[in-house]
Amino acid sequence: xxxxxxxxxxxxxxxxxxxxxxxxxxxxxxxxxxxxxxxxxxxxxxxxxxxxxxxxxxxxxxxxxxxxxxxxxxxxxxxxxxxxxxxxxxxxxxxxxxxxxxxxxxxxxxxxxxxxxxxxxxxxxxxxxxxxxxxxxxxxxxxxxxxxxxxxxxxxxxxxxxxxxxxxxxxxxxxxxxxxxxxxxxxxxxxxxxxxxxxxxxxxxxxxxxxxxxxxxxxxxxxxxxxxxxxxxxxxxxxxxxxxxxxxxxxxxxxxxxxxxxxxxxxxxxxxxxxxxxxxxxxxxxxxxxxxxxxxxxxxxxxxxxxxxxxxxxxxxxxxxxxxxxxxxxxxxxxxxxxxxxxxxxxxxxxxxxxxxxxxxxxxxxxxxxxxxxxxxxxxxxxxxxxxxxxxxxxxxxxxxxxxxxxxxxxxxxxxxxxxxxxxxxxxxxxxxxxxxxxxxxxxxxxxxxxxxxxxxxxxxxxxxxxxxxxxxxxxxxxxxxxxxxxxxxxxxxxx
Amino acid sequence: xxxxxxxxxxxxxxxxxxxxxxxxxxxxxxxxxxxxxxxxxxxxxxxxxxxxxxxxxxxxxxxxxxxxxxxxxxxxxxxxxxxxxxxxxxxxxxxxxxxxxxxxxxxxxxxxxxxxxxxxxxxxxxxxxxxxxxxxxxxxxxxxxxxxxxxxxxxxxxxxxxxxxxxxxxxxxxxxxxxxxxxxxxxxxxxxxxxxxxxxxxxxxxxxxxxxxxxxxxxxxxxxxxxxxxxxxxxxxxxxxxxxxxxxxxxxxxxxxxxxxxxxxxxxxxxxxxxxxxxxxxxxxxxxxxxxxxxxxxxxxxxxxxxxxxxxxxxxxxxxxxxxxxxxxxxxxxxxxxxxxxxxxxxxxxxxxxxxxxxxxxxxxxxxxxxxxxxxxxxxxxxxxxxxxxxxxxxxxxxxxxxxxxxxxxxxxxxxxxxxxxxxxxxxxxxxxxxxxxxxxxxxxxxxxxxxxxxxxxxxxxxxxxxxxxxxxxxxxxxxxxxxxxxx
Ligand SMILES: [Zn+2]
Numbered sequence: 001x002x003x004x005x006x007x008x009x010x011x012x013x014x015x016x017x018x019x020x021x022x023x024x025x026x027x028x029x030x031x032x033x034x035x036x037x038x039x040x041x042x043x044x045x046x047x048x049x050x051x052x053x054x055x056x057x058x059x060x061x062x063x064x065x066x067x068x069x070x071x072x073x074x075x076x077x078x079x080x081x082x083x084x085x086x087x088x089x090x091x092x093x094x095x096x097x098x099x100x101x102x103x104x105x106x107x108x109x110x111x112x113x114x115x116x117x118x119x120x121x122x123x124x125x126x127x128x129x130x131x132x133x134x135x136x137x138x139x140x141x142x143x144x145x146x147x148x149x150x151x152x153x154x155x156x157x158x159x160x161x162x163x164x165x166x167x168x169x170x171x172x173x174x175x176x177x178x179x180x181x182x183x184x185x186x187x188x189x190x191x192x193x194x195x196x197x198x199x200x201x202x203x204x205x206x207x208x209x210x211x212x213x214x215x216x217x218x219x220x221x222x223x224x225x226x227x228x229x230x231x232x233x234x235x236x237x238x239x240x241x242x243x244x245x246x247x248x249x250x251x252x253x254x255x256x257x258x259x260x261x262x263x264x265x266x267x268x269x270x271x272x273x274x275x276x277x278x279x280x281x282x283x284x285x286x287x288x289x290x291x292x293x294x295x296x297x298x299x300x301x302x303x304x305x306x307x308x309x310x311x312x313x314x315x316x317x318x319x320x321x322x323x324x325x326x327x328x329x330x331x332x333x334x335x336x337x338x339x340x341x342x343x344x345x346x347x348x349x350x351x352x353x354x355x356x357x358x359x360x361x362x363x364x365x366x367x368x369x370x371x372x373x374x375x376x377x378x379x380x381x382x383x384x385x386x387x388x389x390x391x392x393x394x395x396x397x398x399x400x401x402x403x404x405x406x407x408x409x410x411x412x413x414x415x416x417x418x419x420x421x422x423x424x425x426x427x428x429x430x431x432x433x434x435x436x437x438x439x440x441x442x443x444x445x446x447x448x449x450x451x452x453x454x455x456x457x458x459x460x461x462x463x464x465x466x467x468x469x470x471x472x473x474x475x476x477x478x479x480x481x482x483x484x485x486x487x488x489x490x491x492x493x494x495x496x
Numbered sequence: 497x498x499x500x501x502x503x504x505x506x507x508x509x510x511x512x513x514x515x516x517x518x519x520x521x522x523x524x525x526x527x528x529x530x531x532x533x534x535x536x537x538x539x540x541x542x543x544x545x546x547x548x549x550x551x552x553x554x555x556x557x558x559x560x561x562x563x564x565x566x567x568x569x570x571x572x573x574x575x576x577x578x579x580x581x582x583x584x585x586x587x588x589x590x591x592x593x594x595x596x597x598x599x600x601x602x603x604x605x606x607x608x609x610x611x612x613x614x615x616x617x618x619x620x621x622x623x624x625x626x627x628x629x630x631x632x633x634x635x636x637x638x639x640x641x642x643x644x645x646x647x648x649x650x651x652x653x654x655x656x657x658x659x660x661x662x663x664x665x666x667x668x669x670x671x672x673x674x675x676x677x678x679x680x681x682x683x684x685x686x687x688x689x690x691x692x693x694x695x696x697x698x699x700x701x702x703x704x705x706x707x708x709x710x711x712x713x714x715x716x717x718x719x720x721x722x723x724x725x726x727x728x729x730x731x732x733x734x735x736x737x738x739x740x741x742x743x744x745x746x747x748x749x750x751x752x753x754x755x756x757x758x759x760x761x762x763x764x765x766x767x768x769x770x771x772x773x774x775x776x777x778x779x780x781x782x783x784x785x786x787x788x789x790x791x792x793x794x795x796x797x798x799x800x801x802x803x804x805x806x807x808x809x810x811x812x813x814x815x816x817x818x819x820x821x822x823x824x825x826x827x828x829x830x831x832x833x834x835x836x837x838x839x840x841x842x843x844x845x846x847x848x849x850x851x852x853x854x855x856x857x858x859x860x861x862x863x864x865x866x867x868x869x870x871x872x873x874x875x876x877x878x879x880x881x882x883x884x885x886x887x888x889x890x891x892x893x894x895x896x897x898x899x900x901x902x903x904x905x906x907x908x909x910x911x912x913x914x915x916x917x918x919x920x921x922x923x924x925x926x927x928x929x930x931x932x933x934x935x936x937x938x939x940x941x942x943x944x945x946x947x948x949x950x951x952x953x954x955x956x957x958x959x960x961x962x963x964x965x966x967x968x969x970x971x972x973x974x975x976x977x978x979x980x981x982x983x984x
Binding site (some may be wrong): 049052053054055056057058059060061088090092094097098099100151284286287288291292293294 | 578579580586588593596598599600602697698699700701702704705706732733734735736813814816817820821823825826827837840841861864865866869873
């Protein structure tokens with residue numbers, strides 16, 4: 001490792017990564033038949049003659065899947081094709097009942113788009129080469145000790161949106177960021193749950209290095225990585241490959257011209273990639289237009305209907321929350337992660353009196369709100385508290401009418417019944433006294449009773465010694481005195 | 497009561513409706529005849545004796561109870577064995593599917609059952625509908641009822657024979673490049689290939705998806721028209737089926753078309769056309785002229801010279817893909833002890849697919865391969881467009897185009913088995929119609945010296961079956977060849 005690092009000090013090494021992403025669309029039924037999509041159903045129970053590829057069966061396009069795919073392509077700023085068709089991609093595999101996959105070959109529904117992702121210096125645009133729809137294959141089960149494999153075709157025919165980027169990603173972090181941003185986007189669009197563990201989003205990075213040495217440029221052979229079921233694994237695999245390919249090149253000198261593309265799997269336990277297929281076989285998929293399906297022609301009205309369903313992109317929302325509502329970047333990230341939470345936040349922010357307190361609202365939602373949502377195992381947005389109520393709680397805090405602790409109590413109460421937070425606070429005696437006239441006699445009494453503390457405050461400790469006095473005043477007020485106001489009044493009184 | 501098997505389908509329907517015969521009697525009369533003649537003719541692969549009688553009895557019981565009966569009125573129907581049925585096997589004439597039991601009924605099968613047609617059984621065919629003689633069936637041998645040493649034509653040979661030999665009053669077949677019309681011509685029955693999209697292909701085992709179309713056989717134009725109406729129309733399960741109204745063909749069938757313009761396709765009368773076929777077709781066209789039709793010579797320059805070539809590229813390319821599913825993994829024949837996963841494919845397919853099927857899969861695979869795609873498949877699609885243009889130009893001048901269905905009458909069994917090219921030329925006049933997606937019909941128009949039937953083919957514009965059937969009926973009224981029956 002140290003050797004490699006020393007050697008590479010003289011080298012200019014650039015990582016080049018392009019991604020192929022499969023996103024499972026959140027339709028109720030499959031792409032070309034009406035079988036239900038259901039993760040974890042007993043094997044071969046969500047199948048029919050069409051997805052089994054039975055003789056005589058015919059595919060019928062799921063219009064909903066097509067619309068979700070176009071919605072995504074639009075959100076990726078793709079050029080959306082007005083005319084697309086279906087093509088058959090031929091290859092033999094036991095999990096592919098027809099031995100061809102219905103896909104889109106030369107006329108993808110989306111092309112030449114981009115996804116803006118967060119980066120160290122703001123944002124970066126990653127170009128999207130194409131986005132097309134296809135049907136998923138089944139699953140092979142190699143369980144048990146026997147030599148036989150079994151096929152589960154429940155997944156066969158699941159609508160998949162394949163998104164291919166240009167090789168614009170240049171670090172493991174960027175690859176992860178792209179994945180996370182895309183996941184946020186498809187969730188916001190409502191087109192996919194994009195749960196990686198359930199295979200609803202699959203990332204396959206194509207990785208190689210461009211190495212400059214002594215004025216010459218060398219490119220390492222491209223490696224495609226598979227079986228990556230979390231963003232951490234994707235990042236780790238890219239990082240590992242970058243090191244491995246450099247070491248390999250230094251050892252063998254094999255380049256993209258002299259070597260060949262290979263496929264490597266990721267072993268998360270050992271943290272290494274391992275060779276799956278040495279040579280990318282010269283596959284001839286014999287694509288041709290599927291004669292069983294009519295081409296899809298999109299008219300203006302249909303395109304406009306779909307365009308109307310494209311929501312604000314999460315990255316734009318996040319930027320707006322920071323720039324216009326004054327949120328911390330980290331808070332904005334968390335709020336935007338889930339569309340429903342962002343919608344709740346935004347509805348509440350709109351209800352804030354004078355539009356003031358959005359920053360406090362975000363913090364309240366992420367602390368008090370999230371804590372309770374987690375306890376209940378749901379989203380913030382699933383809590384039975386309307387956006388307007390959140391705004392009212394924030395208004396009480398903004399007006400110093402309740403303390404942060406009291407806000408927690410009010411929220412707990414709101415979880416059990418819907419009422420005005422101010423009424424709840426009042427009923428529970430949580431309203432703070434901030435009126436100087438009301439507090440003056442209490443302060444006088446406390447100062448008279450605590451000469452030592454008063455002396456401390458006059459000493460070198462200064463205002464830092466006010467704590468015990470503030471506590472005394474609050475105690476005397478029965479807990480209703482606003483600590484901040486008390487502090488200010490004490491300072492005035494003691495001339496600090 | 498005369499022999500029910502000698503009634504036309506419509507006569508039989510009327511007899512049942514009038515209570516002169518029962519559906520059960522009609523079914524039994526045909527089942528008896530099948531029992532007697534099928535061992536010689538080989539039209540049926542599977543005879544549904546018990547289910548047919550049960551279905552007929554149920555219809556009779558409903559009639560007795562005064563409840564309504566569907567438009568097919570208890571008349572028996574035969575089905576080509578590439579139409580999926582829940583009952584029995586759907587073999588497609590192949591060892592690959594010899595034991596394949598479909599878990600569902602094809603759309604047309606549902607429609608026939610719903611219309612109270614009584615299904616007699618499944619008929620023989622060339623394996624996966626690839627052939628013009630039914631000799632490529634791996635599961636049965638079918639002969640021509642007019643000359644039992646001759647082929648019945650194909651691929652829907654079994655259905656054509658069933659109707660010609662009065663084993664069934666009507667039948668369904670499928671036509672990819674002539675597979676309904678050519679056996680219709682060889683067997684002397686009316687045989688109609690509807691417009692592409694007229695009849696749902698759901699449940700028709702695919703040969704070439706952009707060309708396949710299901711259609712009827714009958715001994716009269718009226719019988720064919722009647723069965724077509726029962727199965728035609730949009731089916732949401734077939735994206736290529738078209739939502740166009742299905743007219744009541746029988747309502748207008750007997751009305752001659754005033755000033756009918758018949759296009760005589762110049763290219764269909766050139767080299768290779770048997771002289772007896774030519775003169776019979778000439779006489780038929782004169783007869784139409786005698787009924788007031790105007791004969792106009794038209795040219796379809798691409799429809800014969802290039803149609804066969806384009807057809808054998810498009811059809812085999814689609815077939816190579818459609819037949820990829822027969823791999824021994826999910827259903828159908830599986831090799832007994834494959835060495836590994838690849839060998840499941842190799843051995844299962846090697847053992848269970850016939851020579852002609854393998855030949856076409858190889859041709860089609862080649863045509864779609866990278867480096868050859870543009871030169872073959874893409875070029876064939878361009879020819880297809882030119883053929884459509886030819887027809888469009890012709891139909892600016894005429895209502896229907898006409899010519900022989902087949903260049904020869906039925907040939908001897910085995911005569912062309914070793915010469916695939918000679919076999920492919922059986923389709924020389926019929927493939928253009930599929931490539932253009934048009935309706936085409938065979939109407940019997942005489943016999944050669946050996947007593948073998950000759951057929952007149954007519955084609956019309958897409959979805960003009962009504963006009964096509966009326967034109968065919970105009971000819972049929974001049975010479976009722978359907979009165980003749982093969983001596984069996
Ligand atoms: Zn299904």
